[in-house]
Amino acid sequence: MTTNPLLPMGEKARAASYALLGLGAAEKNALLATISAQLHAHQEAILAANAEDMILAEQSGLSGAMLDRLLLTPERLAAIRADIDTVIGLADPVGIDIDSRLLENGMRLARRRIPLGVVGVIYEARPNVTVDVAVLALKTGNAAIMRGGKETVRSNQALMVAIHAALAERGLPKEAVQLIDNPDRALVTALLNLDSHVDMVIPRGGAGLHQLCKEQARMPVITGGIGICHMFIDRAADLKRALALVENAKVQRPTVCNALDTLLVHQQVAAEFLPQVAAMLKPQGVTLKACPKALALLSGEAEAAGEGDFDTEWLSLVLGVKVVADVNEAIAHIRAHSSEHSESVITEDRRVADQFVAAINSAAVYVNASTRFTDGSQFGLGAEVAVSTQKLHARGPMGLEALTTYKWVGTGDYHARQ
Amino acid sequence: MTTNPLLPMGEKARAASYALLGLGAAEKNALLATISAQLHAHQEAILAANAEDMILAEQSGLSGAMLDRLLLTPERLAAIRADIDTVIGLADPVGIDIDSRLLENGMRLARRRIPLGVVGVIYEARPNVTVDVAVLALKTGNAAIMRGGKETVRSNQALMVAIHAALAERGLPKEAVQLIDNPDRALVTALLNLDSHVDMVIPRGGAGLHQLCKEQARMPVITGGIGICHMFIDRAADLKRALALVENAKVQRPTVCNALDTLLVHQQVAAEFLPQVAAMLKPQGVTLKACPKALALLSGEAEAAGEGDFDTEWLSLVLGVKVVADVNEAIAHIRAHSSEHSESVITEDRRVADQFVAAINSAAVYVNASTRFTDGSQFGLGAEVAVSTQKLHARGPMGLEALTTYKWVGTGDYHARQ
Structure with a gap:
């Protein structure tokens, strides 16, 4: 059995997810604001990297619609930063008790909302998704491992510099947000096999990507986005x-x-x-x-x-x-x-x-x-993580809650089972 | 590409799941009571089939603990029927609106609880699980495809005769509960590839079975049951x-x-x-x-x-x-x-x-x-579908709700998106 080449990345993501667990809502919002500021500070480098991506993408014959999705401009970066402000304004779902009851034996039992842990996202050549996913994951206390389209590697690397600067500024491990920037497709399979360290994978792309994830992923996958x-x-x-x-x-x-x-x-x-x-x-x-x-x-x-x-x-x-x-x-x-x-x-x-x-x-x-x-903003969710058409965990537009799970917390007075 | 040998079974299960959609709580409870009565009426045949399974299992050298799990007695059948009564007494989660809001544009938007559709269950040589799964699935309006341990095929077939008699008595398609009784292990893989017709798979067995499901299943799987x-x-x-x-x-x-x-x-x-x-x-x-x-x-x-x-x-x-x-x-x-x-x-x-x-x-x-x-009955869930240790959909003891999902229902007055 060969070792998964992404195992070190997974281990660091898991460790980083533990660091994020300790953050309250105010600290997470401060982190998001710092990311926004660092994106602004790194704007020149980000746009320069994106310009390189655009030239190579044009040379490789990418279609007009794809090129448009790849393009970053000062206005689009401003819009991305405005979206961060929106996420900052959303309520933090983590830490809420979904329900809480007193069992007959006197033990209190609650279901408490917690982060998923480590979220993997596989997406296309859309640099805005890089920021979007990082921000939604961090808002909910999750670490993220991202694999974007190969056409946007330079843009993503530049965005990652800004995100990592923000994490460092807030005293958090930069491995809270990691990018797989090696275009080798075998790494997609490696990510889908990393169930020991990745708790959920969200594919954001076409039918082929969703099918690949259904076939290869060992961890839960949210499939969707295909609407007939x-x-x-x-x-x-x-x-x-x-x-x-x-x-x-x-x-x-x-x-x-x-x-x-x-x-x-x-x-x-x-x-x-x-x-x-x-x-x-x-x-x-x-x-x-x-x-x-x-x-x-x-x-x-x-x-x-x-x-x-x-x-x-x-x-x-x-x-x-x-x-x-x-x-x-x-x-x-x-x-x-x-x-x-x-x-x-x-x-x-x-x-x-x-x-x-x-x-x-x-x-x-x-x-x-x-x-x-059928859209997160139309449904009042504030942010849309993905649109699920499968039946488990979340359906339709997925808001912040879909990036969380719960644990049962039982508080007793030395309660033994009879 | 070869055709999945379980496709006809999947198609019939899907069609049966549509028939179950039309049932209200009272009708589903009446069906469960009929299953209990039919189990009683078929008791002799069930015990005779189980006796055959026991003889073959002893000859094949099954361990004492496994033999004990395989054994049915009049007392154990009575206990199974008592469990059905318990499930009849539980509230029906289907049809409930989890939440409902009036959007700013005047459209009402609700999340309504619905059955998953078709549930696949893979388990060991425990005939009580056959009834348990059938009853929990039907209570929540789901069709079920079950694959039990090969040592209990005769017992399961006899139980299925009773369950099918009950479905027929209530005018419902017998394919609402189907058993894969061919011991060919390739059919487990076939079931795990039938994502077009099976909405969720629950493995109830050891670590090996859970790992197999994680690796091969194309549909969501609830893994769990392993407690360190x-x-x-x-x-x-x-x-x-x-x-x-x-x-x-x-x-x-x-x-x-x-x-x-x-x-x-x-x-x-x-x-x-x-x-x-x-x-x-x-x-x-x-x-x-x-x-x-x-x-x-x-x-x-x-x-x-x-x-x-x-x-x-x-x-x-x-x-x-x-x-x-x-x-x-x-x-x-x-x-x-x-x-x-x-x-x-x-x-x-x-x-x-x-x-x-x-x-x-x-x-x-x-x-x-x-x-x-950590147990469904201790937690007051009334019934335990499985114990999940993964993070999506349900965690820990899973009650009836875990066999449901939701849909968004939007009711407008010719609302168009602006």
Whole structure:
């Protein structure tokens, strides 16, 4: 058996996590403020490193959207620092007793919120995530091991200099936040095997990364972020208002996971509603991929949906359209094709709404609302660690609480079990 | 890519889980009562099948403790049925809104408790677990796929006949509870790869099974059940009362995971306390494995602790003993050697107690109490699904709630995101 090459990093992260345990909320907030100040102090070096990353990324032919995610500017750094201020303002979940009871034998038993310990995050070429994760982890008393996209190594190293300067300034071990900056992909596997020292892994990336983590991780993984989202327009919907929701869910920001992918329409209103949908969306550049029944109603305004089109997260101005017999067929379709992210029913009929909500167990289920609301800030969580579509620990937008766990604390008077 | 041989089973379990979604608490309790009645009606067949299992197990040389776990008797079946009554009496966690708020935009947003969906359980040759898991899963609206030890296949098949009769009597699909009764070990791997249809796997067995699940499972796994438990006797302990706690934690039931494995004693009281420990435990058949300092104080009453002895879950009348300088060394030892199950500090000094509780993040941490309390019934959970020593979803004794998750339910008036 070979030794895990990340073991020393894991050991240092674990030791650092013990140092973080001793910090109260005020000390953690002071640390975050120091990180913000150090980011400002290191701004020149960070932007210079990012400029190098950008040049190499352009040469390697990275797409425009990817380049935009990689880019740092003084304005973006200011926005990152503003986000730190937001996190500073959030309540600290650590140390709270979730519940506390007096057992019949007189022992007090509480469930107390504690940090997870060491959190691993694997993400793409987005330097803002580096700061974001560090700040959320430290706010909740966790150490972090981060593995960012190879295109952003220089930016991340420069950001790390600032973060480490802040940790040193506050007398804390710099290993509280560590970066895997070696681009060797074998280190991703090594991280996923380091269950002795990493308590949870959050992949922030595409479907391939999530699948890799499910297959290789030995520690709990939060998978998610893939949204094949549905909206069902019932026959009892207010069609005029429903049309505005379709537009919002599809067009407002089509590249994100909570954007609409498949529109299901009750057969009794399809002939009236679908041409309105086409008339509204086509001028906005939306391509409709329609089932045969919908295609017949959309005469020339839609393409025929192909194999797999109803299992696709579009992340673009494409919308699957399907006519269904009723709410039962809508539910069956969603169960078969959804990624369990966000689904919505549009109806004035309470029974249909109740049936839909009871039957669909996606992370977020809406009645008469856009799927676009599935988001940490929209849900009032203050910060979003990730969006989970799995069923354990946390579902949907994950706030600070998702970076904590609890322990049972029993306080007795020399209580022995009878 | 080959097809998973358990895919049909998974598909049927998923479909059955949808049927269970429609059941209210009263219907689920009626189902449980029917299972109890059917177990009674099938008692003769169950005991006959179990007798066959026992004969084959004896022939294959199964140990006495294993044989005892495999054995069913009329009395044990009655006890199993009494446990069903207990579960019927528990509150149904499904359908409860964990929280509910009105967002600033007027949309109501709630987190609603729902079943996990399909639960996989891998366990040893204990037929009582078959009923236990089926009942807990159904109570929380989950379908279950179970893989029991090969020695108990006949007993499990007979139990399944009764459970399926009950499901049929209540008009529910029998695939709500399915048994993998083919002893081929490749099917364990197949189950662990069935993440499309199994939402969580609970291994109930030894360290090897838990490790296998961590390595192979693609879905979330609840690992736990391994307890290397510590008790630290501080210099400020009431030694007389502490002695009774050592006895309780070590001797009352030495074969279970919450029994004491390592006793840590403050150096200032070791010379007084350790001989008392030996005088109390030796007549009860306990072997002491001592560090050099403790060995010197125990003159002939202990063996020298060997390599790995402080990393061993004894599950027997053996106790590791170590003298430590103070609470700091106790904390460091526990962090290095604990399985994060249960630890206890015995002291009258509040500051020592607070330091210990703040520093030790095991699933259960006690002040002046035996480690033996880490148990679902002791904690008032009513039923114990498993004992988790990992950090996500649930920690320590897991009650019915651990078989549920939540979804966000947003109810709007045609709310679009701005």
